[in-house]
Amino acid sequence: MANPPLLIDIRHPMLLKAGDLVLLTREDGDVPGDEPGFGLFYRDTCYLGAYRLRLGGAEPLLLMSSAEEGIAARVDLTNPEISAADGRTVDGHGLGLRRTFLVQDDTFVDVIRVRNFGTGRVVLPVALTFATRFESTFILRGTPPGRRGRMHAPSWDGKALRFAYEGADDVLRTLTATFSLPAVVAPRTTEGCAAHFELALDPGAGLTLAVACRVDERPVGARPPAPPRVPRDPEAARRKAVAALLDGCARIEATGGGLGKAVTRSLSDIALLDVRRGEHRFTAAGLPWFVGLFGRDSLLPTIQCIAFNPDLAACTTKALAHWQGTKDDARTGEQPGKILHELRVGEMAHLGEVPQTPSYEAVDATLLFLIAIGHHAEWTGSLDLFRALRPNVDRALAWLDRKAAENGAGYVAYDGLAKGDQPVNQSWRDSGNGVLRADGAYPVPPLALVEVQGYAYRARKLIARLLRRAGEGVAADRLDAAAEALKARFLKDFWMEDEGCYCLALERGGRQVASVASNAAQVLWTGIASPKHAARVAERVMRPDMFSGWGVRTLSTDHPRFAPFAYQQGSVWPFDNALIVSGLRRYKEDAAASRIMAATLDAAKGFRLNRLPEFMAGTERLPGGGPTHTPRADPLQAWSAGALPFMLVETLGLHADGFGRRLEIRRPMLPDGVDDLSLHGLRVAGGKVSLRFVRQGDAVRAEAVGKTGGVKVVVT
Known part of the structure; x- marks a missing residue:
């Protein structure tokens, strides 16, 4: 923001x-x-x-x-x-x-x-x-x-x-x-x-x-x-x-490493950000300035915490569905089917003196809305939310089709200039300097961000699964085909062979914005990357110019506009790193995922109350030192609070098949310094599961220590 x-x-x-x-x-x-x-x-x-x-x-x-x-x-x-x-x-x-x-x-x-x-x-x-x-x-x-x-x-x-x-x-x-x-x-x-x-x-x-x-x-x-x-x-x-405060939320117990305290802090902060307004309940974006309904900033933490409390995703998607766009409005960015970016309710908003009434200036919120609904169904084994929001899902998919049709190559892009040649950025890198060419110049809109195409791919794949569950095979096949066609174009158009990673974006004319940025690794979370590309991206973002010791930087230190204290020009964002960890685990890049998880946990210990801020400086980690604070970073952000819980779920290898009443544990790992960890009350398919993970030499033993609702736990 x-x-x-x-x-x-x-x-x-x-x-x-x-x-x-x-x-x-x-x-x-x-x-x-x-x-x-x-x-x-x-x-x-x-x-x-x-x-x-x-x-x-x-x-x-x-x-x-x-x-x-x-x-x-x-x-x-x-x-x-x-x-x-x-x-x-x-x-x-x-x-x-x-x-x-x-x-x-x-x-x-x-x-x-x-x-x-x-x-x-x-x-x-x-x-x-x-x-x-x-x-x-x-x-x-x-x-x-x-x-x-x-x-x-x-x-x-x-x-x-x-x-x-x-x-x-x-x-x-x-x-x-x-x-x-x-x-x-x-x-x-x-x-x-x-x-x-x-x-x-x-x-x-x-x-x-x-x-x-x-x-x-x-x-x-x-x-x-x-x-x-x-x-x-x-x-x-x-x-x-x-x-x-934590009613309905799964709990953690862990010996050593401070992990249990840090994750409990994170879950408590997510609970603190719960807001009820009238008939709606949602996860607010953060404190002190963002106690309100947002698109990506409210949706991402509910996705991150889906294993601990799936109700968060259900409530937030319902609130956002109420405000889904119905018309084209150039001032607010509203479009039919689009999910809002930010809704304000104070005096200036009531008088129309600010555009957040709501504002729809986010290119990714609609895609994350669909992803949240898909993940909710995976964990709950229920189509109830999907069916309740089916008209909203259809309108969101229609918006996605419209955006793809507007772009000659079928990508989701945004347009607009703020002043001079500076773009009005609408992804999570929404600062004026958030998207830069490799030489430091501003790219020319329209801009198709690399991770946004991954979100579009993942949204289509997840909703296709739900359509197939609902008996709508033809519609599911259409979405799957669109996703695979997008993937084929993406792998060719966004890949930078000389850098060994994906470019940050495509600008006007399909030219690559060839900066090395963390967005390239976020792509792995969505599943759109090829295994060969994923291995090279993992290696690239773990080089010293990208990995600070506290996490993956938003921009390489080799970039001419690198600025470690700036908003998105080399700082380290916990939510960004959480998605990267998930993607690395998806493609079996476990060593890199483990390093980032350990770095993030160490960083949390360096902040008051183990509370990860919005972002931290991208300065190099020094022996015996702590993470560098940045005055501009908000002290409590929902997607930063969700980072460690999400990293933990991915590190433990938890994958829910709610419709099959099954919880699979794939290649379980424990964070460094933690030898014994338990999770109590994970909600899967209407039942509850408690798990224990114990380090045994170089391996980790995982077992279910409590189950209700007939859920089957399988370790692979």
Whole structure:
């Protein structure tokens, strides 16, 4: 997702999410107010731009913080030397504070527990400052402001502090805060509204101040919501929410290597990105800026995690089907049958000031939509989703036929220029510099990206299988024939014999964009490559100019425009490497797959909470060093979260035949450093399977340790 870069560093925020509600704070729990990456966000709007805790006018000192659970966080603080309410000096480090944050639905709770470890009584002045402008996240990321509505002055009725904004889109957005203790000074001023409290603490005694903030949006003139209530037992609420996070998801146990922790982190992050809006449920693309319905960015993680929770693919494809294109619209890129790229719901979207209403500017989302439906059927052994979305599938296939017919060679391509000769890129390499010729110049659209042709091949093959299952052999044969014809052309037109890999794209006139890029290895995941080509591609991307030690780079270091910190000019993307691992395993290039899996796991250990970011720098791995962070990379992206679970499934060799009620384990491998691994509750054909993998010398023994639903497990 190419967007204006932020000029702040949000690599290490406290990051919490529940549904549409996202809270990003500094590690001490504060929202600083002067950095637009932090705040309380809800449906593409920043509801709280500043939230600060002060003790006697001073900023508390951070001791530790943890937000590992994703919906809750803990921060331990102490005090600098401050003045008490009676003017006495309170020595530094004499007070202990613990802030416990919890986000639920439309409310976040901040429970502040203070304890006096000194020998004298302290009357502690506590202030909580709030500020908001209800700004669109587009504005925070650099888009010029559009029409604005009317801000209400903050109001205080003795119980609740209320902020309100009547948007130019006729939506009333409100933030309401309530407190468990009475304020000694009423919140005041429209610029920096602060609630003041005095906590009388005897030696050894403690007090708790809890704050609850609720966000709401509804039509102007509608009755306002009730003020939020602090949970009677916030800790019990936290435990309940955490326990429910991975309901319905398969679990992992592993000894050594940190794999179990990293994969569980990934699955928890995927669960955090679950969003429900009205009748629809889907996997959001990422945090903090992409809590919304996307095409490729929502579909790929559901494909990656299909073995752990197939419901994700079913829900997301249904949501996307609702917004499937019905007409040609040059502004948004909509076309009949096309799947959207991005849907926004805030004020600027409602007013039509941004094109994401939705935008359809993605060449690959429609193909991934079909692939997700196909994979869902493979694992569940059910045609229910296919049948429910059959009209959408037919329209998506018609779109694919249309795109192939538009291109003289039958490829799926996109057109358009942004400025000068720079293409408007519509693949996952959607930055302005994402697709470059070998000499560094921009190619001339229309552009047919190499992996997109693989997606088209895989989509046709998977849907053909479902049509054959449904008794529609003629339609299945037509799709198979189209796929094989595409493959024959592809193997000839995209191959670069001198480089030993596929070119990045074909530009106008069928000329090769001859850059060496990771896309060439993604092709292996789709099955369109020949075995001979696959072996050479595997060797090529594992050379030092492509393999950094942390993964395969998006662009060779030999390229004149290589830039290791740039978005897609040599950085390393976890999702990209996950697809590459799957493809390498498909073509039995197991050694290369194992190296990439090990590198990705090592990289995860180098990031906070074992959370792989959107991308990492493509700098060379140094002995004893860790992966290089990049400030522009979003800290939590769905397809990065899905990377390790997908790599694990492929490394273990799991292949489901749901219609045959069979789970095949092909050439099982274990990641380096892991000698014993179990997966519990894999869902196949309506049943559940638990597996154990044990290293025995150079081999790995695999066995089923639990089964329901009559599923047969076969090791080959």
